[in-house]
C-alpha cells in the first residue's frame with residue numbers, strides 16, 4: 001500500500017465572489033481591526049479603487065492610512081517604507097490590494113509592525129519571531145496567489161537577489177477574492193500574470209515537494225487557468241473567464257504553499273532583479289522549456305496534466321505528455337508573450353551571469369523533477385532571450 005502522508009498549510013479563510021470586496025469593512029470589524037494600513041499602488045489609486053476601499057472602511061468606522069507607493073517587483077526598502085507608514089499611523093491591521101507586488105509589500109509590512117528592524121533581516125526561512133498584525137489580501141491580478149501563500153517576495157539590491165520572507169506569519173487572515181476587480185487588467189498583464197499562475201499550478205504538480213494535498217490544488221488550478229487564460233486575454237470583460245482565472249490562481253497559490261515551485265521560478269527571479277523582467281513574463285516564457293526539459297522525469301504527471309486541461313483520456317502517456325508541452329508553447333504564442341523577452345536586450349554575457357544566479361535558488365532547483373544545472377539554464381535562456 002502506498003501510504004498517504006503529508007503536512008498541509010492553509011489560509012484560515014477565503015471569501016470569493018463578484019462584489020465580495022463590498023464587505024471588507026465588516027470583515028475588518030470581525031477581525032477587530034481599528035486602524036488599517038492600506039497598501040496598494042498608484043495605478044489602483046488612478047483607477048479609483050483606493051478611494052472606493054477607503055470609503056468602505058470609513059463607513060465601517062475603521063480609520064485608514066494609505067500607502068500607495070508599491071512598485072512592480074517590490075524591494076525590501078518599499079516594504080520598510082510601508083511599515084514605517086503603518087507605525088507612524090499606529091496601525092493594528094494591514095489590507096493589501098493589488099497584484100503580487102502590492103500584496104507582498106503588505107504582507108511584509110504586517111510582520112514588520114510587530115518585529116524590530118528592516119525587512120532584509122527576515123529574508124529566508126522562518127526568521128520572523130512574533131506573529132504579525134492581522135491582514136486581508138485582495139488580489140487584483142489573477143496571478144501570484146500571494147493572497148494565500150506564506151511568502152513575501154522582495155528584491156534585496158545589496159545581495160542582488162530576489163528573496164522571500166518565508167513564514168506562516170505572512171499567511172493572510174483572510175483572502176478576499178472579487179473577480180470584478182480584475183476586469184481592468186490590460187491584455188498583456190492578464191497574459192503574463194495568468195502565465196505565472198499556470199506556472200505555479202504546473203510546477204507545484206511536477207515538483208519533488210508535491211504532496212497528495214498540493215496535487216489536488218494543482219490539478220484544479222491547471223484546469224481553470226488552462227481553459228480560460230486565452231479567453232480572459234481576448235475579452236477582459238468575460239467575467240466567467242475572469243472568475244475561473246482568479247479561482248485558479250488562488251488554488252495555484254495553495255498548491256505552491258504546499259508543493260513549491262521549480263526551475264522556471266529560479267530562472268525568472270534574477271531576470272527581474274537584473275533586467276526588470278516582470279515575474280509572469282519570465283515564468284510564462286520559461287515554463288514550456290522547463291516542462292520539456294523535465295518531460296521524462298515527470299512523464300506520468302505531464303500526461304495527467306494534458307488529460308486535465310483537454311479532457312482527452314485515451315491518449316498514450318508519451319503522446320499526452322508531448323501534447324501538454326505543445327499546449328504550453330501554443331499558449332505562450334496565443335497570449336502574445338512569445339517574443340516579450342527580446343525587449344530586454346539580454347546579452348550573451350548576461351545569460352551566463354543569469355544562469356549562475358539561477359543556481360542560488362538551491363531549494364527551488366531541488367524541487368525540479370529532472371536535475372537542473374546552470375548549463376541547462378544557459379541553454380534555455382539562449383533560446384528565449
Ligand SMILES: NC(=O)c1ccc[n+]([C@@H]2O[C@H](COP(=O)([O-])OP(=O)(O)OC[C@H]3O[C@@H](n4cnc5c(N)ncnc54)[C@H](O)[C@@H]3O)[C@@H](O)[C@H]2O)c1
Nearest residue numbers: 043072073099100101140141144146149151153184185279
Ligand atoms: N507571494 C507569493 O506567493 C508570490 C508568488 C508569485 C509571485 N510573487 C511576486 O509578485 C510580484 C508580481 O505580482 P503580479 O504578477 O501580480 O504583478 P504586479 O503586482 O507587479 O502588477 C503588474 C501591473 O499590473 C497593475 N495592475 C494590478 N492590478 C490591476 C488591475 N486590476 N487593473 C489594471 N492594472 C492592474 C499593477 O499596477 C502593475 O503595474 C513579483 O514580485 C513576484 O515575485 C509572489
Ligand SMILES: [Fe+2]
Nearest residue numbers: 144196279283
Ligand atoms: Fe510565480
